[in-house]
Structures are given as structure tokens and as C-alpha cells.
Amino acid sequence: MASKIKVKAKLSGDLAEIKSLMLHPMETGSRKDPDTGELVPTHHITQLTFTNNEKTVMVANFSTAVSKNPYFSFSFSGAKAGDTLKVSWIDNKGATDELETVLK
Amino acid sequence: MDVGRRLLLKAGVAFAALAALPRTLLAAAWPEKAFAATEAGAAMSTLFGTNQATPSAEIKLKVPEIAENGAVVPVTISTTLENVESISIVVEHNPRPLAASFEIPAGTLPNVSSRIKMGETSDVIAVVKTDTGIYSTSKQVKVTIGGCGG
Numbered sequence: 001m002a003s004k005i006k007v008k009a010k011l012s013g014d015l016a017e018i019k020s021l022m023l024h025p026m027e028t029g030s031r032k033d034p035d036t037g038e039l040v041p042t043h044h045i046t047q048l049t050f051t052n053n054e055k056t057v058m059v060a061n062f063s064t065a066v067s068k069n070p071y072f073s074f075s076f077s078g079a080k081a082g083d084t085l086k087v088s089w090i091d092n093k094g095a096t097d098e099l100e101t102v103l104k
Numbered sequence: 105m106d107v108g109r110r111l112l113l114k115a116g117v118a119f120a121a122l123a124a125l126p127r128t129l130l131a132a133a134w135p136e137k138a139f140a141a142t143e144a145g146a147a148m149s150t151l152f153g154t155n156q157a158t159p160s161a162e163i164k165l166k167v168p169e170i171a172e173n174g175a176v177v178p179v180t181i182s183t184t185l186e187n188v189e190s191i192s193i194v195v196e197h198n199p200r201p202l203a204a205s206f207e208i209p210a211g212t213l214p215n216v217s218s219r220i221k222m223g224e225t226s227d228v229i230a231v232v233k234t235d236t237g238i239y240s241t242s243k244q245v246k247v248t249i250g251g252c253g254g
Contacts, residue, residue, distance in 0.1 A: 015213075028221070030199070046134045057212050063139045065195060065203035067176045067219040076212040 005087050005099040016079035016103060018050065018058075020072050020087055023097075028064040045070060048089040052079060052103075079103055139202050144194050147202040148231065148238075151192065157231055157240035160185065165230040167245050174222040174247040179230075181216055187235040188214035196242075197226035223250045 004023040009016055022045065029042030042064060050058040057076040081104050088098035141147035145155040166180040181191050191214060192205040203220045214232065222228075222245060229242040 026221075056209055058209070059207040060216075060218075061134050061139075061205045061207070063200055063203055065198055065200060065221045067221055071217070071219050073217040074206070074212065075215055078211045 003097055003099040005089070005097055007085070007087055007099060007101050009085055009101060009103050011079060011081060011103055014079055015075055015077050016052070016083075016085070017075045018073060018085070020048075020050075022048070022070045022072075022089060024069060024089075024091065026062075026064060026066055026068045026070060043091065043093060045089045045091045048072060048087070050074075050076075051086045052076065053083050135202075135205060138205070139200060141202060142199065144196045144201040144229065147194060147200075151202065151205065152231075152233060152238050154238060157229075157238040160232070160239035160241060163230050163232050163239060163241040165228065165241050165243050167228050167243050169244075170246045170248065171222060172248045174224070174250045176219050177222050177228075177245060177247075178219050179217065179228065181214075181230040181232075183214045183232050183239075185214065185232055185234050185239060188232055189235065190233045191216055192231040192233075193218070193220060194229040194231055195220065195222055195226050196229065197224050198222060222247045 006021040008019045024045050025043055027040045027043040031040050033040050044064045045062045048060040058074050060072055083103040084100055085103055086098060086100045088096060090096045135151055138147050138151040141150055148155040162185050163183045171177045179193055188208045190205055190207050193203040194201050195203050204218060206216050208214055225246045227242045227244050229240050231238060231240045
């Protein structure tokens with residue numbers, strides 16, 4: 001399946017500014033289905049990890065309180081053009097998604 | 105004391121030690137207990153071992169004063185504190201106060217942005233863990249429409 005993660009990386013010197021957007025319902029477990037009136041079970045990303053050339057540059061732990069289709073941005077130093085940035089997440093049901101992009 | 109019982113006891117101890125091992129080995133494990141806490145103080149105690157954070161003017165927390173839609177509240181946290189190990193977002197009045205926790209390895213800037221849900225008007229607390237301690241700053245966000253129910 002094609003990845004549904006969107007990443008924008010901006011290099012300035014050795015600093016990389018990363019903006020990312022994931023597709024995920026991020027269900028809190030307290031929302032009711034408008035049709036059936038039943039609670040929609042908790043379903044959320046638990047961990048979002050960024051590695052640059054295999055080095056972990058960010059681990060973001062999410063609860064259900066992160067908004068639907070999560071947005072996350074951060075910056076790290078020591079980056080250069082040609083580096084491989086890998087983004088991956090896992091949710092509480094064990095589903096995963098990942099994306100690789102080359103910094104330029 | 106009979107030998108059978110002693111063996112069983114030994115096996116039990118060994119098993120308990122084995123079961124406890126993965127938690128300490130996996131530094132990057134998702135902090136399930138802290139996320140399950142229903143009070144901000146308890147969430148912080150579980151995550152940091154203390155709920156006493158030193159107020160710091162060196163942490164910049166950017167949140168809207170009024171959030172019309174509690175389902176999408178932008179949060180940006182940055183700090184000039186040195187040797188930052190993690191940055192966490194705690195929403196005092198949310199049913200599960202710990203919203204997110206970001207681990208900052210060396211080389212990564214202590215500057216993160218995300219969007220969170222807020223059930224009602226509450227203080228949002230930015231908690232920064234450095235190699236010297238736990239620091240925080242907070243701001244109130246007024247929520248017009250909650251973002252947790254349906």
C-alpha cells in the first residue's frame with residue numbers, strides 16, 4: 001500500500017526542518033457513532049519515529065488527544081543533502097505506515 | 105523444606121525477572137501508564153518520577169488564547185534550556201491529561217509543533233525534561249466547542 005504520510009523537509013545549512021502529516025482517525029474511544037449510537041473504540045497512533053540515515057532523530061509518543069490526521073513538526077541538526085529520512089508510525093491496533101524521503 | 109517447592113520458588117523468581125526485563129531494555133517504549141493516568145499530577149509522576157516541575161521562563165509555549173474548535177488546538181513548544189531529553193504536553197482538564205510526549209535525542213532541537221484535542225477550557229502545560237530536572241510553563245486555553253465527545 002502506498003504510504004499516506006506526507007513529509008516536507010527543508011534544509012538550511014546542516015539544519016533540517018521537518019513538517020509531517022499523517023492520515024489517521026485518532027479515535028478517543030469516547031465518541032459515539034452517529035448512526036448506531038455506540039461508542040467508537042479507541043484507535044490512535046501510539047508512536048511516530050523519525051530516523052535520518054538510520055539515526056533516530058525524534059520519537060513522538062501520542063495519546064488519543066492528538067488531533068485526527070496528526071500534524072507534527074520539528075528540526076534537527078547534522079543533516080545534509082542526500083540523507084535518507086524515514087518516517088514511521090505504529091497505532092494501538094498494530095497497524096503501521098512508513099515513508100522514506102531523500103533530503104535535498 | 106522440600107526440594108520441589110524450593111525449585112518452584114526459584115523458577116518463579118527467574119520468571120519475574122525475565123518479565124521485568126523488556127521494559128527497562130526498551131527505552132523508547134510507549135509510556136502506557138502515564139497516558140492512562142486521569143490526573144495531570146499522576147501522569148507526571150508516572151512519566152518523570154515526580155509531579156514537581158520548576159516553573160521556567162525559558163520555555164515558550166504557543167497556544168491560542170481561545171480555541172473555537174477543541175478538536176484542533178495548535179501547540180508549539182520551544183525552549184532555550186540545554187540538554188533537553190523530552191518535551192511533553194499536558195492538558196489539565198482532559199480525561200487523560202498527558203496528550204503527547206516527544207523524546208529529543210542529542211542534535212534534535214527542543215522545538216516541536218503539533219495539534220491536540222481539548223475537551224474543555226483548561227491549562228495547557230509544557231513540561232521539559234533536561235539532564236538537570238523537570239521544568240514547565242503553562243497557559244490557559246478557552247475552548248468554545250469541546251473536541252473529545254461526539
